[in-house]
Amino acid sequence: MQGSPCFPLSLAKGGGEKGGEGFGDRAMIDTGIKERVERLREEINRHIHLYYVLDQPEIGDALFDQLMVELKGLEGLYPELITPDSPTQRVGAAPAAQFAEIEHPVPLLSLANAFSDEELVAWHRRASNLLDGAAFDMVCELKMDGLAVALTYEQGVLVHGATRGDGFRGEDVTQNLRTIRSIPLSVPKEAPQRFEVRGEVYFPRSLFARLNEERVAEGQPPFANPRNSAAGSLRQLDPRATARRPLDIFVYGLGYAEGSGVPDNQWDTLEYLKALGFKVNPQNALCHSLEEVVDYYRRWRERREELDYDADGVVVKVNPFSFQRHLDVVGREPRWAVAYKFPATQAITRLLGIGINVGRTGSLNPYAIMEPVNIGGATVKTATLHNEDDIRRKDLRVGDWVVVERAGEVIPQVVAPVVSRRTGEERPFAMPDRCPVCRTAVVRPPGEVMTRCPNTACPAQLLELLKHFVSRGGMDIEGMGEKLCAALLNAGLVKDVADVYYLTKEDLLKLERMADKSATNIINAIEKSKSRPLARVIFALGILHVGSEMAELLASRYRSIEGLSHASEEELMEIPTVGPRIAQSIVAYFQDEGNLQSIQRLRGAGIRLEEEGAPRREGELPLAGKRFVVTGRLAGLSRSQAEARIKELGGSVGSSVGRSTHYLVTGEDPGSKLEQARKLDVTLLSEKEFLQMVGRSY
Ligand code: IVH
Numbered sequence: 001m002q003g004s005p006c007f008p009l010s011l012a013k014g015g016g017e018k019g020g021e022g023f024g025d026r027a028m029i030d031t032g033i034k035e036r037v038e039r040l041r042e043e044i045n046r047h048i049h050l051y052y053v054l055d056q057p058e059i060g061d062a063l064f065d066q067l068m069v070e071l072k073g074l075e076g077l078y079p080e081l082i083t084p085d086s087p088t089q090r091v092g093a094a095p096a097a098q099f100a101e102i103e104h105p106v107p108l109l110s111l112a113n114a115f116s117d118e119e120l121v122a123w124h125r126r127a128s129n130l131l132d133g134a135a136f137d138m139v140c141e142l143k144m145d146g147l148a149v150a151l152t153y154e155q156g157v158l159v160h161g162a163t164r165g166d167g168f169r170g171e172d173v174t175q176n177l178r179t180i181r182s183i184p185l186s187v188p189k190e191a192p193q194r195f196e197v198r199g200e201v202y203f204p205r206s207l208f209a210r211l212n213e214e215r216v217a218e219g220q221p222p223f224a225n226p227r228n229s230a231a232g233s234l235r236q237l238d239p240r241a242t243a244r245r246p247l248d249i250f251v252y253g254l255g256y257a258e259g260s261g262v263p264d265n266q267w268d269t270l271e272y273l274k275a276l277g278f279k280v281n282p283q284n285a286l287c288h289s290l291e292e293v294v295d296y297y298r299r300w301r302e303r304r305e306e307l308d309y310d311a312d313g314v315v316v317k318v319n320p321f322s323f324q325r326h327l328d329v330v331g332r333e334p335r336w337a338v339a340y341k342f343p344a345t346q347a348i349t350r351l352l353g354i355g356i357n358v359g360r361t362g363s364l365n366p367y368a369i370m371e372p373v374n375i376g377g378a379t380v381k382t383a384t385l386h387n388e389d390d391i392r393r394k395d396l397r398v399g400d401w402v403v404v405e406r407a408g409e410v411i412p413q414v415v416a417p418v419v420s421r422r423t424g425e426e427r428p429f430a431m432p433d434r435c436p437v438c439r440t441a442v443v444r445p446p447g448e449v450m451t452r453c454p455n456t457a458c459p460a461q462l463l464e465l466l467k468h469f470v471s472r473g474g475m476d477i478e479g480m481g482e483k484l485c486a487a488l489l490n491a492g493l494v495k496d497v498a499d500v501y502y503l504t505k506e507d508l509l510k511l512e513r514m515a516d517k518s519a520t521n522i523i524n525a526i527e528k529s530k531s532r533p534l535a536r537v538i539f540a541l542g543i544l545h546v547g548s549e550m551a552e553l554l555a556s557r558y559r560s561i562e563g564l565s566h567a568s569e570e571e572l573m574e575i576p577t578v579g580p581r582i583a584q585s586i587v588a589y590f591q592d593e594g595n596l597q598s599i600q601r602l603r604g605a606g607i608r609l610e611e612e613g614a615p616r617r618e619g620e621l622p623l624a625g626k627r628f629v630v631t632g633r634l635a636g637l638s639r640s641q642a643e644a645r646i647k648e649l650g651g652s653v654g655s656s657v658g659r660s661t662h663y664l665v666t667g668e669d670p671g672s673k674l675e676q677a678r679k680l681d682v683t684l685l686s687e688k689e690f691l692q693m694v695g696r697s698y
Contacts, residue, residue, distance in 0.1 A: 033074060033078060033081075034081060036074065037071065037074050037075065037078070037081050040067055040070060040071040040074070041071065041083075041085075041086055041087060043067060044064070044067050044068060044071060044087045045087055045184070045185075045186070047059060047064055047067070048087060048181050049184070049277055051064075051181075052181040052182040052248075052279070053182050053184075053277065053278070053279040068087070068088070071086070071087070071088055072088050075088055084157060084185070085157045085158065085185035085186035086185075087185070089178070089185070090178050090179050090181070090185070090243065091178075091179050091239055091240055091243040093175035093178075093239050095237050095238035095239070095240075096175070096237045096238075097237070098237070099171035099172055099173060099235070099237075100171070100172040101165075101169050101170070101171065101172070102160060102162040102169065102170055102171065102172045103168065103169050104150060104162065104165075104167070104168055104169065104170060104255070105196070105255070105256060106196070106255045106256050107167050107168050107332070108148055108150060108164045108167045108170075108198065108255075109167065109329060109332055109333065109334055110167065110332045110333050111143075111315060111333060111334075111337055111338065111339040112333040112335075112337075112338050112339070113313075113338070113339050113340075113341050114338050114339070114340045114341070115340075115341055117294060119340075120290070120293070120294070120297075120316070120338065120340050121290065123316075123338045124290050126335070127318060127323075127327055127335060127336065130326070130327055130335065131323055131326060131327070134323070136318050136319060136320060136323050137265075137267070137286055137287065137288050137319040137320075138286075138287045138290075138293055138316050138317060138318060138319060139266045139267050139270070139284060139285070139286055139287070139316070139317045139319050140284065140285045140286075140287055140292075140293055140296040140297070140314050140315070140316055141252055141281060141283075141284045141314065141315045141317070142281055142283050142284075142300060142304075142307070142311040142313075142314060142315075143311055143312055143313040143314060143315045143339050143341075144200040144202055144250055144281075144309055144310070144311055145202075145226075145227050145309075145310040145311065145312045146200040146201050146202030146203070146226075146227055146230045146309065146310075147163060147164070147200065147201045147202070147227070147230050147231050147234055148163070148164035148198065148199075148200055148201075149161055149162065149163055149164065149170075149173070149177060149198070149199060149200070149201050149234075149249070150162050150164070150170065150196050150197070150198050150255055151177065151183060151196065151197045151198075151199070151251075152194070152195075152196050153187055153191065153192075153194070153195055153196075153197070154193070154194050155193065155194075156186050156187050156188070156189060156191055157185065157186050157187075158174075158177075158178065158183065158184070158185050158186065159174075160172065160174050161173055161174040161176075161177030161178070161183070162174075163234065163235075167332060171235070173234055173235065175239040175242075176233075176234050176235075176236060176239050176242040177201075177234070178239070179239055179242045179243035179247075180201065180247050180248065180249055182248055182249050182279040183249055183278075183279075184276070184277040184278065187276045187277055188276060188277070190261065191259075191276050192257040192258055192259030192260075192261070192262060193258050193259045194257075194258040194259070195254060195255075195256065195257035195258065195259070195262075196254065196255030196256050196257075197251050197253075197254060197255070197273060197278060198251065198252060198253045198254070198255050199249045199250055199251030199252055199253075199278070199279075200249065200250055200252065201230055201234055201247055201248070201249045202226065202227075202230050202247070202248055202249070202250070202309040202310070203226040203227070203229045203230040203233060203245070203246070203247060203248075203309075204226070204246055204248060204308045204309060205226050205307075205308050205309060205310065206308050207246050208223070208225075208226045208229060211223070211229055211245070212229075212393075212394070212416065213393055216392075216393050216394070216395050221395060221417070221419035222393075222394055222395060222416045222417070222419075223416065224403045224415060224416045224417075224418055225310065225346065225403060225415060225416070226309070226310055227310060229245075230247060233245035233247055234247065248279070248309075249279055250279055250280060250281040250309075251273050251278045251279060251280060252270070252280070252281070252284075252315075253266070253269060253273075254269055254273070264320065264321050264322065265319045265320045265321055266317050266318075266319050266321070266324075267286045267319055270284055283300070283307075286319065287316075293314075293316055293340075296314060297314045297340050300314060300342075301342050301343070304342060311342070312341060312342055313339045313340050313341035313342050314339070314340045314342075315337060315338075315339050315340075316337065316338050316339075316340060317336060317337045318336040318337070323336065324336040343376035343377060344375055344376045345375065345376055345405055345406055346375065346403055346404065346405045346406075346415065347373045347374065347375045347380070347403075347404055348373075348401055348402065348403055348404070348418060349370045349371045349372075349373035349380075349401070349402065349404055350370060350371040350399070350400070350401055350402070351368055351369075351370055351396060351397075351398055351399065351400045351401075351402045351414070351417075352369050352370060352371060352398070352399075353369040353398055354366050354367070354368060354369065354385065354391070354396075354398060354429050355367050355368075355369050355382075356432065356436050357460075358435060358436065358437050358453055358458060358460035358461055358464070359461070359464050360461060360464035360465045360467070360468045360542050361452065361461070361542065361544040362435075362452040362453040362454060362455070362456070362458060362461050363450040363451070363452050364431060364432070364435070364436075364442060364450070364451045364452065364453065365384075365385075365386075365387075365450075366385040366386070366387065366388065366391060366429070366431075367382050367383065367384055367385055368382060368383040368384075368385050368396075368402070368404075368414050369381070369382055370382065370383065370402070370404065370414075373404060375404065375405075375406040375412070376406060378406060380404055380406055380412045382412070383404055383411070383412035383413055383414045384411050384412070384413065385414060387449045387450055387451075388429075388431050388444075388449070388451060389449050391429050394414065394415075394416055394417065395417060395419075396414060396416075396417055396429065397417065397422075397426035397427055397428050397429065398426060398427045398428075398429060399423075399425050399426035399427060400417040400418070400421075400422065400426050401417065401418040401421040402414050402415070402416065402417050402418065403415040403416050403417075403418065431444075431451050435453035435455065435458055435460070436460075437453070437458055437459060437460035438453065438455050438457075438458040438459065438460070440453050440454060440455040440458065441454075442454070456592065456594060456595075457594070459489065462489060462495075462496075463485060463486055463489055465497060465542045466485045466488070466489065466494065466497055466500075467482055467485050468540065468542045469497040469500070469540045469541070469542065470485065470500065470529075470540075471540075473536070473539060473540075473548050474532075474536060474539055474540030475500075475529040475532055475536065475537070475540045476529055476532065476536070477500070477522070477525045477526055477528075477529045478521075478525040478528075479518065479521055479522045479525050480500075480522065480525070480526075484511075484522070487511050487512070488500075488503075488511070491510065491511060493507050493510070493511075496594070496597075496598050496601070497540075497541075497598060497602075498598045498599075498601035498602045498604075498605065499601075500526060501526060501530070501601075501602065501605030501606075501607065502601075502605060502644075503522075503523070503526065504523070505519045505520060505523050508522055508523065530605070530606050530607050530608065531608055532607075532608070533555070533608070533611070533612075534555040534559070534560070534561070534608065534609065534610060534611045535548070535551045535552040535554075535555035535556075536551070537561065537602075537607060537608070537609060538551040538554055538555055538561070538564065539551035541589070541595075541599075543585060543586055543589045544585040544588075544589070545581060545582045545585045546582065546585070546586065550577070550578075550582065553575060553577065553578075554575075554586075555611060556611070557575060559610060559611040560609060560610040560611065561599055561609040561610075562609065562610075562621070564586070564590070565590040565596075565599070566590075567586065567587070568587065569583040569584060569587050570583075572586055572587070600648045601644075601648065603647055603648050603650070604644035604645060604646075604647045604648035605644060605647070606647055621649050621650025621651075622649050622650065623646060623649040623650045623651030623694075624649075624650035624651070625650075625651075626646075626650075626651045626652070626662045626663065627651065627652050627653070627654055627660050627661050627662050627663075628643075628646045628651055628652070628653050628654070628661070628662065628663045628664075628665060629653070629654050629655065629656065629657050629661050629663070629664050629665070629673060629677075629682075630642050630643060630646075630653065630664075630665040630667075631664060631665070631666055631667065631670045631671060631673040631674065632666050632667030632668050632669050632670040632671065633667045633668040633669060634665075634667040634668075634687050635667070635668070635687060636687065636691070642665060642690065645694045646694070649694060656673070656676075657673050657676040657677045657680060657682055658680070659680060661677070661680070661682050662682065662683060663682065663683050663684075663685050663690075664677040664682050664683070664684050664685065665685045665687070665690045666684055666685065666686060666687075667687055
C-alpha cells in the first residue's frame with residue numbers, strides 16, 4: 001500500500017477547478033466537507049497504522065488509494081483545510097539545500113558493550129551492588145543496527161525529527177522522517193503536550209539486495225549494508241527520494257515527556273508508545289532473572305537471520321526508572337543498560353584477487369581471495385563470488401576494501417565494496433578467455449550466467465566430477481574424500497569415474513600413506529556402493545543441470561540408464577519440470593563417446609543401471625538376458641576382465657553352471673563345470689570363440 005502520489009482527477013463534488021471562482025468565499029466551506037476531510041484523515045491514518053505499524057491491514061491497496069484520492073481531491077479544492085499532519089503531507093516539502101542542525105534537549109546516550117556471559121554477569125552484579133542488592137526486572141530488546149532518531153511531538157503533532165549526530169547535536173531530517181509511514185504524524189489527545197520518542201530507523205533486509213542492484217544498474221555505487229542504505233536514504237536532501245525508499249522504524253523509548261500519565265518503567269513505556277500508535281518491536285521481552293536474559297540472548301543469537309533487519313545484539317535495560325535514575329550515567333554510557341553483542345558476522349578487509357575454480361561441469365567459478373580477517377571467531381580468507389554478473393552487479397574491483405559476511409554455517413559472502421575507500425588503483429574483473437587449468441577457450445552460452453570450459457577431459461573437471469561421483473548424494477563411497485580423489489587422479493589410477501570400480505587393494509596401497517586397513521575399507525565401500533539406486537547413479541554421473549531431484553524424476557520415468565540414453569529432447573520435455581536447457585544437456589551427455597564408454601564400464605563392473613524390477617527390453621544389448629559362467633585359466637585376459645566384458649554387453653555372470661546358464665567359457669583345466677555343462681546342454685565357448693563374441697581382443 002503505497003498511496004497514490006498522483007493528483008486526483010475528478011471528484012464527486014461538482015465543479016472541480018481548484019480554487020476557482022465558485023469557491024471564492026472561504027468562510028462558506030460547509031461543515032460537511034470539513035467533517036468529511038477529518039473523517040477521511042482519521043480513516044486513512046487508521047489504515048496506515050494497521051498496515052505499517054501493526055502489519056494487519058484491513059483493506060487492500062485499491063480501497064486505500066481510493067480514500068487517498070478523495071482526500072487529496074478535497075484538499076485540492078479547499079487548500080485551507082490542509083493540516084501538516086494530513087496523510088497527504090508526508091512527501092510535501094521542497095528539497096533542502098542542506099540539513100539544519102538541531103540540538104537535542106536531552107542527549108542521546110551510547111551503550112556499554114558486553115561480549116560474553118561473564119561480562120553480562122559483571123554488569124548485572126555492579127548494578128545490583130549500586131542498588132544495595134535490590135532485585136529488579138530487566139527489559140530485553142533487540143539492538144537494531146540502523147540509525148538512531150529522535151522524534152518531537154508538540155500538541156499531538158510531529159514537529160521535529162533529528163538524527164543522533166554526536167549525541168548532542170543532530171541533523172534536522174523532519175521532512176524525510178515524515179515519509180516513513182510507520183511514524184505517526186499525529187498522536188491521540190491523551191499524549192503529553194510535548195515529548196520526544198527515540199527509535200531506530202532501518203532498511204528492511206529483504207529489499208536491500210534489490211536496492212543495490214538498481215543502484216549499480218544506474219551507475220551508482222552499491223551500499224555496503226542495510227545500515228548504510230538506511231543512513232543514505234534518510235539523508236537525502238529531497239524528501240521525495242527518501243519516500244521512494246522502504247524505510248521503517250522501531251521506537252524504544254522516551255527522551256523526555258512534559259505531562260502526566262507517563263509510565264515509571266521501561267516495559268510499560270514500550271506498551272504506552274504502542275498505544276500512542278508507534279511501532280514497537282514485538283520481540284521485546286520482560287525478564288525477571290539473568291537466566292531469562294541469557295536465554296533471550298541465545299535464542300536471538302541463533303535466530304537473528306529470521307529477522308528482516310540487522311540486529312547486532314540485545315539491549316538489556318533495568319526496568320524501573322527510579323532504579324535507572326539511581327544508577328545514573330558515567331561519561332556517555334548509562335549504568336542501567338548494556339548491549340550484549342552477538343558475534344560479528346561482517347568485517348571489512350582487502351580483496352587481493354579473484355581466483356577461478358573449475359567446477360565439475362566445467363563452470364568457471366570465481367572466488368574472492370582476501371586479506372585474512374576474523375569474523376565472529378573464524379578466520380576468513382576466501383569467499384564465493386558466484387559468477388561474473390554477480391561481480392559486476394556488486395561492482396567489485398580487485399584491490400577494493402570489501403564487506404565480508406559469515407553468518408552461521410553459510411559460506412562467506414562478499415557483500416559489497418567500500419566505495420569511499422577507493423584510491424583509483426582498483427582493477428575491474430574480467431573472466432579469463434581460457435580455462436585456467438587446461439587452457440581451452442571458454443564459452444558462455446547466450447542466456448547462461450556461467451562461463452564454462454568445454455573440454456570434458458579437463459583435469460580440473462575430472463577431479464570435481466570424481467568428487468561428485470563418490471559424494472554422499474551420489475555413489476556414496478565412504479572414505480573417498482577430496483584428498484584420495486586427487487591422489488588417485490595424480491597417480492593415474494583413475495582416468496574416468498568408472499575406473500573407481502576397477503581399483504584393487506594393491507592399486508590403493510601404491511598411494512602414499514595408505515594403510516592396509518584403510519585400503520580394505522575403501523575397497524569394501526566401493527563394493528557396497530554398487531547397489532545404489534538408479535537415481536543416485538544418474539545424479540552421480542554429473543550431467544549438467546541434473547540435480548538429485550531431477551535424477552529421481554528421470555529414474556522413475558526411464559527406469560534404466562539405457563532407456564534414458566535413448567530419450568530425445570522432445571520426449572524429455574514432456575516431463576513437466578524439464579525445459580530445453582535440461583533436455584539438451586541430457587541428450588548431449590549421451591552423445592558423447594567418452595560418456596558412453598564410461599557407462600559401459602560401469603555396467604561391466606556390476607553397477608545397477610536399472611531400477612529394481614525393471615523389465616528388460618530384449619535386444620537392448622548383444623548379451624542381454626544371457627547368463628555366462630567362466631571356468632579354467634584364460635590365456636589372454638583375466639577371469640575378472642572376461643566377466644566385466646560380459647556385463648558390459650548386458651550379460652550376467654554366474655559362479656556355477658545351472659539350468660539358466662547359456663554359455664560356459666572354458667580356459668585351460670576347466671574342471672567339473674565342463675562336465676556339468678555337457679550334462680545340461682550348455683553351449684561351450686573356447687577363449688577364442690568368446691573373444692570373437694564380445695568383439696574385443698585383449
Ligand atoms: S537504548 C542508553 N535500545 O544502539 C540507551 N538503543 O549505542 C541508549 N539501538 O544508535 C539507547 N536498538 O539507536 C536502545 N532497543 C534499543 C536499541 C538501541 C538499537 C541503538 C541506538 C544507538 C545505539 C546505542
